[in-house]
Amino acid sequence: MSAPQTARTEAQRERILAAAQRCFIRHGFHAAGMAGIAEAAGMSPGLIYRYFDSKNAIILAIIERQLLERRAGIDSLPAQPDWEQRIRELFLGWQRGEDTWMNAALFLETSAQATRDPAVASALAAADADIREHFLAWMRAQAQAQAASVDEADLRARALALQSFIEGLAIRAVREPLLEDVRVAAAMRQLLPSLLHFPAPTSKP
Amino acid sequence: MSAPQTARTEAQRERILAAAQRCFIRHGFHAAGMAGIAEAAGMSPGLIYRYFDSKNAIILAIIERQLLERRAGIDSLPAQPDWEQRIRELFLGWQRGEDTWMNAALFLETSAQATRDPAVASALAAADADIREHFLAWMRAQAQAQAASVDEADLRARALALQSFIEGLAIRAVREPLLEDVRVAAAMRQLLPSLLHFPAPTSKP
């Protein structure tokens, strides 16, 4: 980065990131050009380079940004939501390309990018580890709400399973835009009970 | 396609597809150049165009190829495999970038491409629908092996859930190359029992 950290600077960076994210979602990393991003951000292409070293740096920054949003999204999860309804809405948003706390296309785009760019790879690994910790905290709260015994290893397994399932749905949303959400709901009903219900504390000595 | 369907022609196409697949996995669709693919295939760039109309046509062909491989992979699933071991190996292969019946990077790459190229999108949608039918057939066989009642809607829900979970693992493999497979195994143990165990036929008249 080449600009001092004034408030103005931060606002400009934010403008660029928001514009870039929109462009990346619509066209993908490669097809989105700096010119288009600049226009979407309402500034000149040259100016972007005052706030970011390269197009790649923007991608990295967006990944970080996504991390914050996802973390906030998880932290705001209520204790006992109507899970089925919630995930259905999320899935529908993905299919429509909406920019919720996790945009499906952007998620795949960044994931694919990780296989090539080591910087992206490590950024993603760090972000995902962070996310899972927050997710874990939420699950722990769930377990405690059920007055269940909290086995850390068990919690982690459930968290990973649930995360994989939801991310798998992101792929489905992209690859099968016509998949009906009732079928997703049916699939969830197969999985969620066993993942979100914790056994009562046994009287194991 | 512009060449007659001789055996030679088919061999050349295959050589090109294999080379392209390697390049796409390593660098992604965009970053992989025709020159690189040609070199990897041991031929000149111009020759490729005798067998494929464009770089894009190669991508489409690879998607079809993947479909066949995935279908074969599913059809060859044994009736009662050691599921835990099987998925662990699959996951490890993905992390290593191995080219099993589904390469994780290529899977993400094609998925991401679908958000931009309508031709890719419809090819993927068709392929995935096809795959799920085969997957469904396998699950039906599982249920029958357990002498369970076979409710089609229930089967479809289980199939979609299992597919989403496994594809979610593909993302994990790419984004967390250091994720230990024992944790994946633990996650599976949370899910598989409820997905692969079918209730005994109730004595409903």
Place this chain on the structure above:
Amino acid sequence: MSAPQTARTEAQRERILAAAQRCFIRHGFHAAGMAGIAEAAGMSPGLIYRYFDSKNAIILAIIERQLLERRAGIDSLPAQPDWEQRIRELFLGWQRGEDTWMNAALFLETSAQATRDPAVASALAAADADIREHFLAWMRAQAQAQAASVDEADLRARALALQSFIEGLAIRAVREPLLEDVRVAAAMRQLLPSLLHFPAPTSKP
């Protein structure tokens, strides 16, 4: 066109067109490469595309440009020129490849291009129709200067005949670079009198 219509923009376009015209005359549309044109214009290849959408667009623009020049050339024809001398000079200019209001090589190049590119074809048809109107106006003035009766159909026939003859000379200039201009002059003396002399108004009632 992709750039605003500032004076600078227009100057750049002009620079490109002039360079392209030189290259096209020397090498033909196909053999003239964008790299050569860029070099001749003193700029980088990429910059040309800020001012023209494609190589083809440059050709179209040159045709329009030629139209303006030809029109100006005709409009500036004096009422009673020394025709013989004038056409001799024109012909000599063509043989030398000079860029008068009509360069012979470019004229043939554009004409040949019309047989392939429909856009060029219609541009040329429109330009030629426009040109003939101006030419016609000039002939009408000639007739009136001779106090002759003005029959429109007759005027048009003379204009077409004269135009064909002159354009035929352009071909001769290209195909017979050693043809002596005195022979051209002799040929003209066979034609011009009957074309440029209008009969006195008959006392037809």
Place this chain on the structure above:
Amino acid sequence: MSAPQTARTEAQRERILAAAQRCFIRHGFHAAGMAGIAEAAGMSPGLIYRYFDSKNAIILAIIERQLLERRAGIDSLPAQPDWEQRIRELFLGWQRGEDTWMNAALFLETSAQATRDPAVASALAAADADIREHFLAWMRAQAQAQAASVDEADLRARALALQSFIEGLAIRAVREPLLEDVRVAAAMRQLLPSLLHFPAPTSKP
């Protein structure tokens, strides 16, 4: 040339030239590819190179071929044709792209090529000189048929004038495909009388 001059050889060359001419007329020198020519000739691309050294050599050969055809066309001119009708038909044929003794598009194409390729240029110059001699002979016959005095210089001037006019019409045919032939006829009536009518021998002492 690389093949012995057997009858077979000559037949093959002719097949190639005929095919090439058709392709060149339809697409122009550049756009017509060797593959297309080979297909039109019913042979493989490689075989063409047994009979011609290069694509350029084919162009040269076609020019020579055209020379022969044009010469034959002129030599077969009847002594007192219905000139108006004859040229109208010629013009219509050009507009339709028909391959008479002079195809308009091919004529322009070769002419344009002459400005770049010296070999083409000299071939054309030689051909045109040859043609004019034949044309001259025909005019001389015309004059004698009218029992007119035959002034060589005068004949040459008339021949050049007529040639330029007709070739100018070839350009018109290409550039104005919608030009009505009645207007061409009217233009001819302005020119031909003065060119084809020879004064009776004056009793110059």
Place this chain on the structure above:
DNA sequence: AATGAATGAGCCTTCATTCAT
């Protein structure tokens, strides 16, 4: 004599990045 697969140089065009203003 004949094939058509193979070559590879070169073309038009794009776009991340720089720089004069």
Place this chain on the structure above:
DNA sequence: TATGAATGAAGGCTCATTCAT
């Protein structure tokens, strides 16, 4: 700080020509 004109290195693709069979 901001502009947007300018750069130049690739990239996908074509096609005349060659060569093994």
